[in-house]
Amino acid sequence: MSTIWYECKVKYRKTDDTGLQKITTEPYLVDALSYTEAETRINEEMSAYISEEFKITNIKVANYAEIHPFENADRWFKSKISLLAYDEESGKERKSNMYLLVQGNDVKEAYDNTTSVMKGTMGDYTIPAISESPIMDVFPYFSGEEGEIEQLEKFNTLKASKLETDKGEEIVDPMEFETAIEEVSI
Structure with a gap:
């Protein structure tokens, strides 16, 4: 079975380098079987990166x-x-x-x-x-x-591999999200 990739555009409030917040729309790719599954998957993936409210503005087959x-x-x-x-x-x-x-x-x-x-x-x-x-990121299934x-x-x-300089220093991508693992007590 071949892979179907869906391009999902996500609109959210983003803080730039100067500390100002602006609303931005960015495209992401998800591997899914249907539009419904693509919407569910992008919601799951983005809620791990974005703590505030976000909106899916478009989903199309890539x-x-x-x-x-x-x-x-x-x-x-x-x-x-x-x-x-x-x-x-x-x-x-x-x-x-x-x-x-x-x-x-x-x-x-x-x-x-x-x-x-x-x-x-x-x-x-x-x-x-x-x-x-x-495309900002790709989420395979x-x-x-x-x-x-x-x-x-x-x-x-x-x-997620990082680019390093000749001196072994890591180059930081300003567009990269920090992933935080939250502990959940049961």
């Missing part, structure tokens, strides 16, 4: 064939891949496009990451476009089964 997080990368890029096939009946070359969401720090790194993802492809392809995506827990940990480790 046209990404695959999502690829990479280590030490902090932004998401949309890579357009044109798969080339030869139509024997008409004698013409046909192109079919697909889109990948790849993590990188800049367009060059996103291009390199896209080519590494496509390395095992048997057919011919070109990469006609790579652009920075407004994992059922909790033993094999998938390892997958989830690997995905989150890659997604």
Whole structure:
């Protein structure tokens, strides 16, 4: 069964670097089976990050064939891949496009990451476009089964890895949320 990604836009009050609060709308991706499940999942995921009130303003099916997080990368890029096939009946070359969401720090790194993802492809392809995506974060679905827990940990480790300078100092992303674990007494 193929993965269906839903782009969910979330509107909330955000505090900027100067301490001022402003209302912002940001897109996030969730893996879900339906619009209803996508709404439920984005509510669960965002309530872990946003303590105040937020509103889901839009949910739509995203046209990404695959999502690829990479280590030490902090932004998401949309890579357009044109798969080339030869139509024997008409004698013409046909192109079919697909889109990948790849993590990188800049367009060059996103291009390199896209080519590494496509390395095992048997057919011919070109990469006609790579652009920075407004997607803030990606929330894949994992059922909790033993094999998938390892997958989830690997995905989150890659997604959350920090970029370091030559001196070993960590570069802090101002757009990154701090995750806090609350203790609940029963």
